[in-house]
Amino acid sequence: MDITRLIIVAVGGQGNLLASKVLGEAALLAGVPFRMSEIHGMAQRGGVVESAVVFGDANSTIISDGGADILLGFEPLETMRAMNKCNSETTVITNLSPLPPFTVAIGKGTYPDVEQLRKLIAAKVKRLLAFDGLALAKEAGNPMALNMVLLGALIQSNTVPVTAEQVKTAIKTKTKPAFVDVNLKAFDLGFEAAAKAA
Amino acid sequence: MHKLLVDNPGEKLLLLGNEAIARGAIEAGVAFATTYPGTPSSEISLNLFQMSHQSDLYFEYSTNEKVALEVAAGAANSGLRTMCMMKHVGLNVAADPLMTLAYVGVKGGMVVLTADDPAMFSSQNEQDNRYYSKLSGLPLLEPSSVAEAKEMLIYAFDLSEKLGEPVLFRTTTRINHSSAFVTLGPITPPQTKGDFEKDPLRYVTVPAVSRKLHVRLLENMAKAAGISETSPYNLVRGEGKFGVICNGVSFNYATDAINELGLGDRVRVLRVGMSNPLPSKMIVDFLKDCEKVLVVEEGEPFLEEAVKALAQEAGLTLKIAGKGKDLLSRLYEFSPTIVSQAMANYFGVKYDPPEAVDVADLPEAPMRPPNLCAGCSHRATYYAVKKAAEGMETIYPSDIGCYTLGFLPPLQMADFLICMGSSVSSSCGFSRATGKKVISFIGDSTFFHSGMTGLVNAIFNNHNFTLVILDNGTTAMTGHQPHPGVDMSDFNLEGYGRVSIEEVVKAIGVKKVTVINPYKVAKSIEAIRETLEFEGVSVIISRQMCTLYAKSLKKIKVRAFTITDKCKNHRICIDTLACPAFYLEGGKVRIDPDVCVGCAVCAQICPENAIRPVKKSG
Known part of the structure; x- marks a missing residue:
């Protein structure tokens, strides 16, 4: 089957590893070949966490520069930093709520203007779905549900070979029981937001 | 019950490479496991540690890798199936026992896992531990995928017992930290009680004994070389006059590259899964069928030099290359594009790499290095x-x-x-x-x-x-x-x-x-x-x-601090401590109450005494 390559970038602690795991469980339900690799050595120390997710008949678990069909960004600066993974046909889905790195606070660099960033990215790729995912996660009941908001948006974009039902089943079985309701609500809010942002 | 202890053969699970390896050990009936933690191997031992509380498996965190290997050597020579795992540089620490354990050998199957870290995601160097197999004379196995890692680990225990030698099992970060579907096999109940039969002329490595043991080791290496020729993990795929010889994750990149470059009918691949001793005859036969061969391996030219030497011995003059300009690097890890480009260059076919968008006009991205935690x-x-x-x-x-x-x-x-x-x-x-x-x-x-x-x-x-x-x-x-x-x-564990x-x-x-x-x-x-x-x-x-x-462990009560209006914006707190709980808002330092844990260090260095605990509301 066709190969779909998805890069997920986030800041340590934002929950992207759980998001990619849920996608994998959904792929298992869908009977779709799935592989991913993650670089998470210092995830708990506030560094960048990157997952490369590959659906379909490929063997590699990493994605080359320009090789991503979809870039799912949990944080606008990290979305920007990962733009080298995109080509002109890529779909970019990003949360717009910034999490400035510490270097900015101590004057080593400036956080880019998010609105300008949105325009720059939109001009480079086929499709950009950008919205404040953190607000939606809070609306769902927990800022930590940002990962589920973004999963909802990803599924709505119709770019990966798993369905909303499969992802929701994976959320029900693979996320902590106490968070399932919030997670499902977050997923739906993200799904709706992506429809509006398109 | 731990998910890797469920005896449900045929079930398909999404597993991290390190979980698959831990499951492989359980399916192989491992009874005894030791380690010193080190990324990218840490989750293997973490899973075994957890499972040891729910099964007959003995597991210990040893004080260092040398100790871990020596503890394991005792258990393996008492007949238990034993696993010792570490990161690549850990094997430097354990190198002393490893060299002579190869002379002595083992009674129960023993796997020594080394997790190499090409590109140094979390290590101080990217040494290629395949050379330890040459140095010690021990068999070496290298999986290419998460699912294969589990299967190969079971094979490694069998091989170890067949030879009476520890087997080196080398992974790289992209195996350890990749996830994929793995089909579970049956669990073999471990034999947990061993015995040691004294035989000083076999086990006490004084010079007179070691001289004989070295002969034994060479005999075992010859036996292993025979096994390597027919090992299911040394395999040839495809047909064609162009040859690719590869190992580990490079196999994946090479296979994807063949598809991408449309070389399906022109390239044959020899994937070496048992890379010491190499399957010499198999390699020579492979070379004889090729016009030119590219060796695709991350790290050092371990295979490349061996393949060239084998070609020379066999009187073959075909072109063999690997590392070099416009080909492959000894540095860092590969990617599908790197391998596709090298194969296109070498075999003279056109390759259009994915064209990344131009990022030149994006604003400069401030760095986000990992940092000591708030309150560290x-x-x-x-x-x-x-x-x-x-x-x-x-x-x-x-x-x-x-x-x-x-x-x-x-x-x-x-x-x-x-x-x-x-x-x-x-x-x-x-x-x-x-x-x-x-x-x-x-x-x-x-x-x-x-x-x-x-x-x-x-x-x-x-x-x-x-x-x-x-x-x-x-x-x-x-x-x-x-x-x-x-x-x-603190872990509710007794007996320590x-x-x-x-x-x-x-x-x-x-x-x-x-x-x-x-x-x-x-x-x-x-x-x-x-x-x-x-x-x-x-x-x-x-x-x-x-x-x-x-x-x-719920051992601290988090009490966030805040910056009051006594602040005169010296910024001594943020500039000298760089705690990630600080941020700037409108040119003023603020503390994120969700990040601050209340260590109060900043409060003690503020000259204005402006940093105070957040008042409880209501």
Whole structure:
């Protein structure tokens, strides 16, 4: 089957590893070949966490520069930093709520203007779905549900070979029981937001 | 029950590579496992540790890799199936027992897993541990995928018992930290009780015995070479006059490249899964069918040099290449594009790599390096030492752990680091050679791992420096594994002893030992200052539990601080501590109450006394 390559970038602690795991469980339900690799050595120390997710008949678990069909960004600066993974046909889905790195606070660099960033990215790729995912996660009941908001948006974009039902089943079985309701609500809010942002 | 202990053959699970390996060990009937934690291997041992509480498996976190391998050697020579796992540089520490264990061999199957880290995602070097198989004469297995890793591990135990030798099992980060579907096999119940039959002429490696054992090892290598020729893990795929010889994850990139380049009918691939001893005859036969061959392997030209030598012996003159300009690098890890490009260049076909968007007009992205956590006791210690040493010409040798992150600005408290334990021993050299004040830093787990012997040396040879032992009560960097100083009742585990760092240091003969709580800033600075004046070897034990760990054990009550309007914006807090709880808003420093854990270190250094606990609302 066709190969779909998805890069997920986030800041340590934002929950992207759980998001990619849920996608994998959904792929298992869908009977779709799935592989991913993650670089998470210092995830708990506030560094960048990157997952490369590959659906379909490929063997590699990493994605080359320009090789991503979809870039799912949990944080606008990290979305920007990962733009080298995109080509002109890529779909970019990003949360717009910034999490400035510490270097900015101590004057080593400036956080880019998010609105300008949105325009720059939109001009480079086929499709950009950008919205404040953190607000939606809070609306769902927990800022930590940002990962589920973004999963909802990803599924709505119709770019990966798993369905909303499969992802929701994976959320029900693979996320902590106490968070399932919030997670499902977050997923739906993200799904709706992506429809509006398109 | 632990998900990897469920005996449900045929079930398909999404597993991390390290989980698949741990499951493979369980399916192989492993009875005994030892380790010292190290990324990218840590989740293998973490899973085995957890499973050992629910099964007959014996598991231990040993003090270092050499100890782990020696403990394992005893168990394996008592007939138990034994696994010993570590990161690649850990095998340097365990190299001494490994070399001679190869002479002695094992009775129960033994797998020594080395997790290499090409591109150094979390390591100090990217050494290629395949060479240890050549150096020791031990068989080497290398999986290419998560699912294969599990199967191959079971094969490794069988191979080990067939040969009576430990088997080296080499993974790379992209196996350890990849996830894929794995079909479970049946679990073999472990044989947990062993016995040792004395045979000094076999097991006591005095020269006269070792001379015979080396003969035995060479005979075993010859036997292993025969096995390698027919091993199912050395396999040929495809047809064509172009050849690719590869190993490990490079196999995946090469296979994808063949599809992408449309070379399906022109390239044949030899994937080497058992790479020591190499299947010489198989390789020569492969070469005979090829016009030119590209060797695709990350790291050093281990296969390439061997293949070239085999071609020379066989009188073959075809072109064989691997590392080189426009081909492949010895540096870092590969990607599908790197391999596709090298194959296109070498085989003379066109390749259009994916065209990345132009990022030149994007604003410069501020860096996001990993940082010491909010409330991390290391930050407090570094601040206090820096203050206490003001005006001194100092050198700060450091060691391996979270605290190495203190080398970043603004703390900048690490000047030299080569390996586990080097802080202590290199301090001896720096202080003797320069006469400057040397203050070195080592973590508690690292101190037990390989800091103690350096400290003994310092006392015996009468060196002059101050060692700061950062005692945060856990092996934090690799995911909070226990070490000999940890109170195991925190894990609700019984049957463990406990070693006091303070008593060890005193017993070694350190005459000046100071214990500080780094959260008490003024007191710490004063105590450190006094200790730094001591001539000879002095030790400061800075004791405060890792905040992440304390939070997970619910041992701290988080009480966030805030910056009140007394703040005059000196920014001393943010500029000197660089705690990630700080941020700037409209040019003013703020504290994120969701990140702050209330260590109160910043509150103690604010000249305006403007940092106060958040008042409870309502």
